[in-house]
Amino acid sequence: MPDLRASENDLARILHRLERAASFADIMAESARGQSLRLDRRSTSPSSQPFFRGAAVRAWAGTRWVEAATTDLTAAGLDAAAESVERAVKASPARTPPPGPSSTTVAERMTDPPHPLSDLGMEGMIHLARDILGWASEVPTIKDTIVNMGWQDDERLYLNTAGARCYQRVTRARSSVVPLAIESGKVEFDFLGEGGLGGREQLDYLTEAKVKEVAESARELLTAGAPPTGTMTVLLDPGVAGIFAHESFGHGTEADQFVRDRSYLKPLLGQTVGPDFLTIVDNGAYPGGWGTIYFDDEGNPGQRTVLVDRGRFVGALHDRETATVLNARPTGNTRRADFVSRPFVRMTNTYVEPGDWKYEELVKEAKNGILLERATSGIEDPQGGQMQLKVKKGHVIQNGEQKGLVSSMALSGRVLDFLEAIRGVSSAKDFMIDPGTCGKGHSDTLPAGTGGAYLLSTAVVGPA
């Protein structure tokens, strides 16, 4: 497929046409390609990413945004979309200017991995996946293992009537290994997963030792105990700490929630909300991060935004509209899941910055409690200020030592109470960013990185 720049003249012509009808218009064109593989004991299922190509055409209609989108990038298809937008603009009597500053950025950025995963080819991916399946199968009770790996090129061209032109091609690679332990009708699993911008190097963690370790863990989960229930000291592993950052301060600081008066955090801006060693950021420019973007879908560069600075709540994530209402600057967080999805304020890579504790010190400090490991999901509650985090497994902490394995759990609690109870964060040695998928509500899912190091606090825990 030709790259999107081949359609640029037609897209620019549409913008020129809309310039006559609206005070501002922009276009985001997208084209995606990629390959993925899913392999288990019985089947090998390679697949190509859909050849998905199209454009969203948006204009300011005086009091609100109007938009059309199409998969037809021919001149006729784009004209039809522009006509729909023109009609909607004409239906609105107001002619006020659009909210906030329009981007004028002109730039091109592309991920250029030294060893693209595409070079490995489908045969190379299948070969590696079979090795992984073989390693896991050497562990007793592992009856099957699901191996997923793949890459995707997401190409986006953003143009607006203020002169911005941002072209980017983001290449992401990701993999996961899920060994299934089955015995006497009981099924358990554990998993490994990593991903980020780049290529073959994103799979380097898939060693025989790591795969066997996670397979052993799946086997052990067959006889794991039930987790304790109630309020207790909790030690989050780096992945779970990342989900905490995402669900609590990530969603809570998406400033469209401020404009809607729907964030429990809004009245706390500028106040101390946590200990002085706690810093939480969203960073669209994090090198190689799963949620890294070069430009957002309003033409602003991906960038680092500090949300909590040494315990003080200092910042929020903005698009042009929320930045105007709240007297701030756009932060490069306007993202569309794809060209048929609307732009929203969204996270990129959201994480707790490392502290200076050692893991062993945190376990001792916990004394009695629970270590929560392997984040599986989370959900926000921006209005109510609660959060839910779920994990696949954990270990009981007794008398300052890590003890027996327990199975899946949910953590619940009021975010502000959880923050107040944070007693330590481990050092950069433990820091990692996990590849996740984030929805706005139950839709508009897109890649978002979550990260952190070990974090000690207090919360309610129950089975899940």
Place this chain on the structure above:
Amino acid sequence: MTPPLSPNPVAYRVADRLHTPAPWEVFGQRSRRYEVHFNGAVVEFLRGPLLVEGYGLRVFRLHEDKTGTGFQASTDSSEAGIILALAGAEAVAGHSTFPTKRIELPSSAATSPGLEILDSKLWDSPLPRLEEYVAALLAPFEPLTDALPSFGSVRATLSEISIANSAGFRSQYAETSMDLEVAVKAFGGPEGAPPGEYWVNGVERKADPARAGDQVPMWAQYARDARRAKAPPSGELPVVLPAVATSTILPGVVGFRFSGASRLRDIAPTPGSTIAAPAVTIQDDGRFPWGPNSTPWDDEGNPTGTRPLVRAGAAADLLYDVRHSGAFGVPPTGNGQRGLSFGRRDWLRFAHEPGIGPTTIVLEPGEGGSDAEVVEAAGDGIWVQQLGWASPDVLSGAFGGEIRIGYRIRHGKLAEPVRGGTVGGVVLGPAGTPTMLTNLALLGSTAALAENFSGPTILVKPLTVAGA
């Protein structure tokens, strides 16, 4: 009333240009989507038409005793685009293996009388109908001084689906659906408590303005109650779940474990084995009236129907798509579905390769009577109206989540609201272990449809609650 459909829809056009050996299939989709997003009572974003035309092309290639499957989706139905898509599918098929030699694609289109999946008023004038719906939804909030919608959206998708394959099957149908999201906020008052919220999220086939505001008073009450709710107690407690809560727990686990995909992994229930309380009967119904996943044919062209999964507590049948039916030498059950995730279908179905998926999971009502009678039977427990996210694990069967809003049950009556803490358990486990299905003590007498689940209010005795 069925709208006039294209005489030459995308699947037929692609099929007519395919030059490749059988078997193959094309799933085509042409959709218009319209969205109204509102902030309070103000419309902030009007979207549409979002026009998408695409197809998913699948080829099957026999390698010794296995079948390779190649799938490629594309939005380019030009001659060059089809050649490219076919090359992509063939390349993938060469590397793919699935344990069957038998691929039987449907060869004729069954009729589908009386299946209601299209809102003709929405089809004919989507944006005005959505705006009318939003106005009707917002109207009941106007007199309220302590509750409002902090934001919301309605998103209507109007699709023409077409399917063609190398066995001669050609058919098409039209459908509508509407996704609704509203965050209802309660605020103000002398008590000084922070605002409370009840978050509504669902999908329906119709956008009916006459019913749009019906539930607003109840949603507002849940939001008010969230402000004064306290954490529930901890322990093994009787838990009452209305259909809207059960819909987030049951269909995913049941749909996966009662499928050919589970059978392939040797984790499907053995037919006839006892896996639930005797009062439990569950079926999958692909033709459930106005069900969001109801269609005349599944996404592989096989006719949909009803399939018993649990009969009086005992495991019955399983769900199959084309490939798994081939692997086990059984007929497909009309459960080949595309883009199904947590019970809801991605509106861009053509972009997904089909797999086995439940349609509407129907838990038959029992003899427990009204909701009040089910609550009375609970004695001392909790009514869980909404969980943060139950996100059931389909492999182990475990589920659990934070209680967003619920009520304490004391002396057989609903009492004060509860919020926070977690409730969890296992939907389906090894024989002889207590699960949500074996502990299902009472089924109410009236069913309600909540997304891809239809069932009564149920009493599970007990589930584990972690609270104060």
